[in-house]
Amino acid sequence: MLKTQNQSICNPQQIKRIILFILYTYIIYLIISSISNTNEKLEKVSLSQSAGINDETDFDIIKHDEKVNLKYCGEKTCNFMFPYFIPEQETRANLHLRSLTFLAESLNRIMVLPNVGNSRIDCCTKFPFEFYYDLEKMKKMFPSIKFMTQQTFKEWTKELLIKPDTLHTWFIEDGRNDSYSIRDHNQMAVEPGVRYEKNLLSKLCINQFDLKISDYMEFHTGIGHVNDFEHKMFNFFTENLKDIKSPVILIRNRSRRQMFPLIEEQIPFAPHIMKQADEIINKLQSYYCIHWRMEQGILEKMPKCAENLIETINYLKMTEEINNVYLATDYPISGGKSASDTFYSVRKEHRIAIQMLNSTLNFNTWVSLNAFKEFRNDKKYDSEFSSSGIHGILDKLVCIQSDYFLSGPKDCCRIRSTYTRLISEERKDLIENGDNRIRNVITRWGKS
């Protein structure tokens, strides 16, 4: 053994070749490893900076998050737009939410649908979007847009190991003379926004999601009239947001002004609401729907308004031969607060008016018909039925389908209401489409 080794090593030609070979190999090894090293170092530096994690596991973490994204978005990266606060009550919020789908489309982002409750669309409320709306039908209505509910989005933020970088945007309507007037702009504008403190994030309920909010932007409508405002505003948003790399864009809307082009068709309501409405409609036919939103009526006139309403109904009973009455009102018929969370004080005059109707008309309401009994027997829904809520949607559907629709005249109620206008528009469509059960669009009952 020793002998043979000695023999080969002692050959000077061979030694030279071996040394050269080793040298070459070493040099090549050095070159290769230095290239891959710089790559690795670059990645590791940025990763551990952003996540503060151990080098060894970086690769696993990225792989993990890619898998999470694939599971939720069908792609290795997810891009969301989350309008987490929509202003106003259901009928108007429905309208705002559907015009926002334009933005989701132009930004090519998945639109996150907030929770609902007490007639609001807002991430602070406690029921999933599908408590009010039919998500499957909504997807068919907007086939080019992907939707995700707040719950699913929340799970996504929880499962990620590296929390998603987030841009917070705030849409502000200038010139409202409210507490934000100090920020008013004369023209459409975008500027860096103030950073939100912990308690504000918690008040807005955004802290329930695991987000890394790194940037704040404020969009301003500008004061005053601009021709073709909706399209200009929409383009302005798109231009300013389309290159944003953050996976999440949060949108807080404080603007009541129509910012985006209108979409006529409503977001369709949940099957359990439609079913409940059908039951009532079939049971009452033929019936009047009386829509009496007392909130902004003149208090002293309430009893007189009730008297006039009774007269009108008694007259119609002779001419129309319809006997059943369904009353849709913001008066707290279920004994709780009023059906509008801005209708603060129910007074003696309101009570007298309702008692007058109750003693002469024998009216039906969602309460007397025991609507949504499965929800109302469940404590979880107490808050929903104690003021405005899902029954407001039911009232709307029952009034749209009523044989005869009556609403209050000036002084008895709020006249300019989107809710009332929507009911009459839907009835007009039904009549135009040949539904001859519907006898009128809207009639204001007799004035004093």
Ligand SMILES: *[C@@H]1O[C@H](CO)[C@@H](O)[C@H](O)[C@H]1NC(C)=O
């Ligand atoms: C806002 O308030 C100021 C002063 O209080 C008043 O002069 C101005 O007309 C108001 N603007 C609007 C749009 O109401």
Ligand SMILES: *[C@@H]1O[C@H](CO)[C@@H](O)[C@H](O)[C@H]1NC(C)=O
């Ligand atoms: C905000 O609400 C207004 C109407 O009140 C609506 O036109 C606008 O599209 C909404 N914008 C966003 C971003 O929610």
Ligand SMILES: *[C@@H]1O[C@H](CO)[C@@H](O)[C@H](O)[C@H]1NC(C)=O
């Ligand atoms: C109407 O009267 C009946 C009994 O007379 C009562 O049970 C019901 O609560 C009244 N409805 C309203 C809305 O006051």
Ligand SMILES: [Mg+2]
């Ligand atoms: Mg109100």
